[in-house]
Amino acid sequence: MLVINLILISFSFLGFSLFIKEQIKISTSFIPFLYVCVISSFVYILALFSIMKIGIYVFDIILSIYFIFIIVKKKEALLKLKDYCFFLVLLIILFLILFNKKMLHYDNFSHWARISKFLIETNRLNNEGDKYILFNTYPQMSAYFIYAIMNFFSYSEFGAMFVNGFAILSGYFVLFSKFKKNLVSVFLFFILAITVLYFNTPVNSLLVDTLISTSGFASMIYVYENDFINNKSSSLMIFPIILYTSLIKNSSVYFTILIVFYLIYKYIRKDLKLVIFSLLSLFISQRSWSFHIHKTFTEFGKHSLDIESYKTNFSLKTSEDIRLISERFINAILEQKIIFLFFIVLVIVFLLSNRKNKVLKIIISLATIYIIYQLGNYYMYLYSMPTFEAINLASFDRYSKTIDLYLILLAIYLLINKSFRNFLIISISIILLTLVTLINYKDMYNNSENIFVKNKLDQFYNSMPDHSKNILIVLNEDKMGYYKYMIGYIFQKDNTDIITKNNISSINKDDYDYVIDLSK
Numbered sequence: 001m002l003v004i005n006l007i008l009i010s011f012s013f014l015g016f017s018l019f020i021k022e023q024i025k026i027s028t029s030f031i032p033f034l035y036v037c038v039i040s041s042f043v044y045i046l047a048l049f050s051i052m053k054i055g056i057y058v059f060d061i062i063l064s065i066y067f068i069f070i071i072v073k074k075k076e077a078l079l080k081l082k083d084y085c086f087f088l089v090l091l092i093i094l095f096l097i098l099f100n101k102k103m104l105h106y107d108n109f110s111h112w113a114r115i116s117k118f119l120i121e122t123n124r125l126n127n128e129g130d131k132y133i134l135f136n137t138y139p140q141m142s143a144y145f146i147y148a149i150m151n152f153f154s155y156s157e158f159g160a161m162f163v164n165g166f167a168i169l170s171g172y173f174v175l176f177s178k179f180k181k182n183l184v185s186v187f188l189f190f191i192l193a194i195t196v197l198y199f200n201t202p203v204n205s206l207l208v209d210t211l212i213s214t215s216g217f218a219s220m221i222y223v224y225e226n227d228f229i230n231n232k233s234s235s236l237m238i239f240p241i242i243l244y245t246s247l248i249k250n251s252s253v254y255f256t257i258l259i260v261f262y263l264i265y266k267y268i269r270k271d272l273k274l275v276i277f278s279l280l281s282l283f284i285s286q287r288s289w290s291f292h293i294h295k296t297f298t299e300f301g302k303h304s305l306d307i308e309s310y311k312t313n314f315s316l317k318t319s320e321d322i323r324l325i326s327e328r329f330i331n332a333i334l335e336q337k338i339i340f341l342f343f344i345v346l347v348i349v350f351l352l353s354n355r356k357n358k359v360l361k362i363i364i365s366l367a368t369i370y371i372i373y374q375l376g377n378y379y380m381y382l383y384s385m386p387t388f389e390a391i392n393l394a395s396f397d398r399y400s401k402t403i404d405l406y407l408i409l410l411a412i413y414l415l416i417n418k419s420f421r422n423f424l425i426i427s428i429s430i431i432l433l434t435l436v437t438l439i440n441y442k443d444m445y446n447n448s449e450n451i452f453v454k455n456k457l458d459q460f461y462n463s464m465p466d467h468s469k470n471i472l473i474v475l476n477e478d479k480m481g482y483y484k485y486m487i488g489y490i491f492q493k494d495n496t497d498i499i500t501k502n503n504i505s506s507i508n509k510d511d512y513d514y515v516i517d518l519s520k
Contacts, residue, residue, distance in 0.1 A: 005152035012060035014081070015067030021080050022070070024233045026226070028083040029177045032170035033218040034237055036145055037244040043144040044243065048292060053123040056148055086186065087173050090193055094165040097197060101204035102454055103157045104445040109485035111135045112206035113160065116143040117489070120155040127296050132492050136297050139247040139289060142167065142208045164206050165197070171214030172196050174221050175409060178416050185423070188430055192412075195434040200401040202443045208248050209398050213405035216255030219245045221413055223259055228267070228274055235274055238263070242281040247289055251399070254376060255406070256282055258369065310383040317387050325390050329378050332396050338436075339370065339404050345429050346411060352421055362414050366407050373403045408433070445482075453483060453518055457490050460516060469513035471496045474504055476519045483518065 016038070017031045026034065039059065046055035070077050103113060115133055118126055119140075126133040142164060149163045150156075172193060179189035196214065201207040219241050228235035246256035263278045317325070346366070350359045377399055381390040416426050461467075471491065475483050475498060484498055499507055501519035509515050 002153070008060050008064055009149060009152060011064035011067045013063075014078075015063035015065070015070070017081055017084070018070050018077055019063070019066060022077075024237070025231060026234055026237075027177060028081055029174050030218070030222055031081075032087055032166075032173050033215070033222075034240070036167045036170045036215075037237070037240040039148045040141050040145040041240040041243040043148050044141065044247070047119075047125045047144070048288070050124060052119075052147065053151060056151060083176065083180070086176055086180070086189075087169070089190065090169045090173065091166065093190065093193060094162065094169060094197070094203070097194075097203055098158060098161050098165065101158075101161070102446075102451055103161060103204055103206070104443070104450050104454060105202055105205040105207060106445060106482055106485060107207050108205050109482075109489040111138060112142070112208065113157070114489050115140050116146045116150075116160050116206055117155050117492075119143055119147040120150050123151070125292075125296075128298065132488070136299075137293050139249055139252075141244055141247040142206065142211055146206070160206055161204055164211065165203060168197070168203075168211050168214050169193065171211070171216075171218035172409070174218040175413055178413055184427075188427055191434050192430050195430070195437045196405065196409075198437050198441045199405050200398060202446070204443075204446075207398075208252075209402045210405065212245075212248050212252045212255065213402050213409065215245050215248060216252065216258070216406050217409040217413075219255065219259050220262065220410065223263055223266070229271055235277070238274075238278055239281045239284075242278065243285045246282065246285045251376070251380070251402075253282075253286065254373060256285070313386065314383050317382065317390070321387055321391060322382065325381050325393075326378075328391070328393055329381065329396075332393055332400075333374060336400055336404075338433075339400070339407070342404070342408060342411070343367070345425065346415075349415055349422060349425055352425070359415065362411065366411060370403055370407060374400075449479075450482075454486065456518070457487060457516070460514075461490050464514070467491075467493065470511065471514045471516065472507065472509065472512040473498050474501055474515070474517045474519045475499070476501055 013035060016035050017028075020026050020031050020034060021028065039056075042059060043052060043056060046052045108114075111134060115126070115138075118130070118133060125140075126136060128136075145167050146160050146163045149166075150159050153159060175192075176189060179185040196210065197203045200210045200213065203210075222237070222241060226234045228238075242256050242259065245259070246253045260278050260282050264275050267274045343363070346359070346363050350356060350363060353359045377396070381393065385394065412426055412430075415422055417423075471493075473483075473487055473496065480498075480500060487496060487498060497507075497512070
């Protein structure tokens with residue numbers, strides 16, 4: 001059955017690819033990203049109508065039949081997808097990086113892995129009664145793609161991480177069209193791919209910050225490169241692109257707004273219908289998720305897009321809190337070395353360029369995008385984050401690297417050209433960026449103790465004949481928060497109690513069927 005499912009998914013992907021290539025006539029480098037957008041958006045719509053499982057089977061079967069039909073009719077059709085050989089190399093690199101890796105980042109256990117696991121095991125969206133999902137207002141689009149592929153199999157962490165990596169690389173693959181001219185540039189393309197995978201969040205996780213960067217980049221380049229007036233069918237992809245990108249995470253809507261603004265700038269005088277279509281797509285994406293949240297839940301968690309939540313969060317911050325947040329935020333911005341060096345490289349390119357006006361426009365545009373994004377971050381800390389997290393600028397590095405990577409990919413795409421001088425500067429920058437990224441890379445959760453505990457909990461859970469039994473887990477005080485979320489993610493049940501070693505004397509162990517002591 002495993003082989004049959006793999007064949008079905010592969011044929012479906014190739015069928016989709018040939019359909020886009022034959023009918024919509026889009027460059028091959030865009031197709032994997034369009035596949036991610038379309039199938040994720042389709043799962044989202046299916047989920048709203050509670051027909052996820054049957055709908056995705058129908059989707060894959062139809063596309064598989066289409067693929068077989070095309071291949072039988074024209075055996076040479078696959079040659080149109082010859083660039084997929086290079087995408088396959090990216091997936092092999094991803095496989096080798098993930099091989100034997102554990103999912104250990106805290107945010108996997110608090111949300112991102114939980115929602116993926118929940119969808120695959122229940123084939124439905126979570127509701128008010130599903131206490132397993134802690135953050136009920138977070139958009140779930142990344143999990144829908146994982147569901148679309150993994151629902152044919154049982155949930156596995158490696159499979160989910162690989163599928164999430166596929167989505168990340170699908171956005172990055174858009175850059176391939178600029179690097180395919182010779183072996184040296186292709187080699188640089190693969191070097192940069194490794195940088196992308198290690199630049200921000202750990203690749204052995206389901207966190208979405210890197211996904212936002214590559215998806216935002218691919219979305220912008222799609223509307224930048226394609227002529228929607230002469231190829232109207234290609235404009236149909238705007239809806240799934242906007243739907244997908246805007247619902248990866250609340251903050252990802254910013255990258256979608258950039259797309260819509262660019263479409264308005266490019267087509268306001270040429271095709272008003274296209275402008276209205278893009279605005280409607282953005283409205284539908286935000287309104288549909290908001291409607292679902294308000295219809296399904298009565299309580300909203302952290303980072304909910306709700307005016308009352310913003311007012312409450314801001315009202316709990318004193319003037320001293322706001323002063324401290326502002327001061328630390330400014331200092332953190334000034335300490336961002338990568339973005340500072342990035343703009344220095346852009347200035348060098350500008351000074352050496354024969355097309356100074358074009359380069360200057362690019363620099364101004366990228367700087368504006370960066371400033372607006374960081375202003376949004378600042379107001380997020382004031383209005384959306386709880387006070388303690390805001391004062392400590394929780395996840396600031398991750399949020400900043402999201403925009404850094406987005407701008408780096410955009411700049412490379414827009415500036416790399418036939419000029420040897422430009423190519424040399426960008427090549428040296430890519431190599432230096434890769435070295436800096438790999439040298440500074442550190443997964444703070446990847447240590448022997450966390451791996452030992454994760455292995456022990458996984459082994460115990462998998463060996464339990466009856467998951468309804470009462471379980472007591474004993475922990476040391478210093479890791480209580482982290483392991484509490486890890487345990488909740490693995491066991492999924494309300495019948496699992498956690499206690500610190502110091503308080504074990506207050507518990508009657510006879511009340512439990514299993515006692516796991518992780519405090520030793």
